[in-house]
Amino acid sequence: MSAIPRPLVLKATVTGFLIAGLLDLMRQGMAEAEDENARREAAERLRRPGRHEALELLMVAALARVLPKGRDLARLFDPGAITLVRPPLPGCDDAIGKAFSGRLLRHLRDRAEVDEEDAADPMTRIVSFRSDQSPRDRASEIRLHRDKVRDAVGIGRPVFLVSAERDLRWGDLAALFGPEVRLPRLSAGLLLEVLSRTHPEDFDAEALRLPEAEALARLAPIAIRTAFMAPTAEAVAERLAGMTKPGAASALTLADVRGQPEPVRILTRMVADLGRWRGGGLAWSEVSASALFFGPPGTGKSMAAEATAGSAGVPFIATSYSACQKMGHQGDMLAELHARVDEAIARAPSVFFIDELDSFLARSDDGNSARYQRGVVNGLLEELSRLSRAEGVLVLGATNHPADVDPAVIRSGRFDLKLAMALPDAAGLEDLLTTGLARLDPRPRIEAGAIAALARRLLGCSGADVAALLRDAASRARAAGRLLTASDLAAAAERLAPPLDAEIDRRVALHEVGHLLVAHLLDRPAPRLVRLTARGGFVAGTMATLQTLDTAEAELATLMGGRAAEVLVYGAPSSGAGEGRDSDLASATRLALKLEVSWRLTDGDGGLSWRDAERGDLLGADPGLRARIEARLCAAHATALDLLGRHLPHLHRIATVLLRERDLDAARVTTLLAEVHKGPPEREETSQVIPFPLLPQEPTPDGAA
Structure with a gap:
């Protein structure tokens, strides 16, 4: 082996000394860096938390309340484990993200006695979405979150997902999710724990007067953060008390909602269940927490919603389609809706009310606005889903036209109960009048008989109409400088609901009884109500959920019963049977079309293919179909x-009762029909005909049917 030249040996020796020196310097630097980190961490541990960090400290204190122990805690730090952390209230996701720092999670890992050398650093990730995001943007963001989480768990990092969103157990990652950690809502105990650290100088737990837990739980994160900026613990408590002080609560309660006994009964039950939940005696999953009001305008839907909040003694957060839309384009509109939902959740227990649901039309692919409408409805569905998951929020909605609302909006789960807010009957109107008069100061003295007579005259009017009538009557009395009298009420009623001409009134009564009798004679379900009003009349029946040819033909004959009664008594019909798209003839035509082209209950054209009976061009485009529909309608009219x-005597007898009583409920109708023989005609029934004079052919008022 040849000797190494001296210059090379010398060079190698110098290089060795250089490397050794650099290694020593590196070790020294690492030691100094570790010492510096230790000093900083020690200083951080000793440093008093800043008041601006109060919200983060509250999140840490909340975590400490629900943190598992022992092996359950260690499982949170298993390689690739995913833990879903649920925020205690909307808007505090970022505070949780800051509170759940790497150092805090490493501390918890050490506390769980997980070997640090074998464990990868845990990661916190916040998952939230903007309310105005399109489905495409939302899907893109979900993929981004999922990929980040997959990358982290792929190298063994435990992940803490902070989110109020549902359905985060994504596909192949679902098996890695452990039990959820749901942070408790703000309470006096949590506040005291944090106050002792942020304001130790004057902290005295016994001297501080903090609001009740329910009021504290309604505070928004920004309110909590600013309250802790106060210089003393006592000042913090005072600011919190001021923020949670209830505003001027509405004096309106369910006792003030008149003329709607059944909805009030159900709403009272909902309020009682909310109280049981607040007292800890009932699980939220057992509470019927949502209801949809539907019915004509002026029947008290909005009033009932506010009164529910008043009876429960909780905040009332109300919005509507137009209130959201006026904020701007679709994104701004949905952001406003999102904000109102946030408020309802943050202030729970509360009542959230959304009006004008019929403006959220059923989604379709037709028209230039279809894409916009789909986005709006999808946004509403997302918010209703959030509300359905929020404990302590009663959700109420209202619509005048439930058939126009997208079915997904009003399905059970979003609106469990469907409450019909009908026009009040005579008893309801009498109650509305009596209650309204009692509120006047000074209180007028009106005889009960006059009030009952006025109530019968006002049939067909809404609660809002009655309120307007009372204001008008009171104004008349003030102008005359005296107490309100029955004559003031009568004058106001004359303006609000002028009575029909007596003969037209009788024609309308005969028309409605014609429907009633034909339905009875063909064994159709008895109607719930027959009513005669100053604006016309109507029979409230029940449509069959399943039709056969026999039931459909009986329904057609029933629809023709009013027109047939007019022809029999007066010799000719009025316009009442064909006044508008909801008239008897319009309804009969639609029913006959469904029978022929949608339900295919006859061999008709010999086909079985379905066609949409609601298409307006069917009759004009198909002469054969038009002929069949005309024949079917004529046959129903003849029946x-x-x-x-x-059965003419019974037609006149029941019409006379209706003219006198104006309002016949199901029990009264059953009594009146008990005398009508359904079998073969009796001799005395066919031999007696009571003639009526023909009326001049002049237009009748709208709604005569």
């Missing part, structure tokens, strides 16, 4: 004429 012609 109605035959049946009523054999």
